[in-house]
Ligand SMILES: O=P(O)(O)OP(=O)(O)OP(=O)(O)OC[C@H]1O[C@@H](n2cnc3c(O)ncnc32)[C@H](O)[C@@H]1O
């Protein structure tokens with residue numbers, strides 16, 4: 001069974017390889033068909049499903065996985081949110097969410113003026129390519145949890161649900 005991940009972002013591709021070490025894992029750049037910076041749980045989840053569906057349809061018999069990062073409000077405070085989706089070759093859809101952590105107010109202000117989180121994070125952390133490495137979650141957890149590790153947990157939730165329901 002071939003697995004196709006809907007992104008070239010190494011944190012996402014490597015998370016899938018970690019969870020499916022015995023499968024062929026390919027990456028494919030597909031649009032999420034939601035905003036480049038999703039602003040709710042719902043929008044982020046739909047982005048993940050859209051990516052996974054396009055991957056599954058790109059090669060008959062394969063499984064598609066979509067991973068999407070976004071932000072969401074909880075009682076007027078902005079949190080990082082993450083969603084994953086796994087779509088089978090018969091179009092069964094499994095979804096799971098990842099960790100949520102609070103983002104500082106100054107990031108909220110820049111995001112609402114239209115800048116993408118990935119770009120804000122590089123300036124904020126004075127690092128390069130944060131979205132492809134530790135991620136915002138790495139920066140704000142003192143590098144204890146990386147973006148890849150967070151996505152790995154999401155992919156484990158996807159794999160486990162599929163195994164449970166297809167038994
Ligand atoms: O190439 P793709 O797969 O699109 O990877 P991406 O890094 O753009 O990631 P997403 O589209 O899933 O994330 C949506 C936006 O939120 C940003 N983002 C989400 N989580 C992030 C994180 O942990 N660190 C840095 N940027 C993050 C990301 O850079 C985008 O601007």
Ligand SMILES: [Mg+2]
Pocket residue numbers: 036
């Ligand atoms: Mg993106």
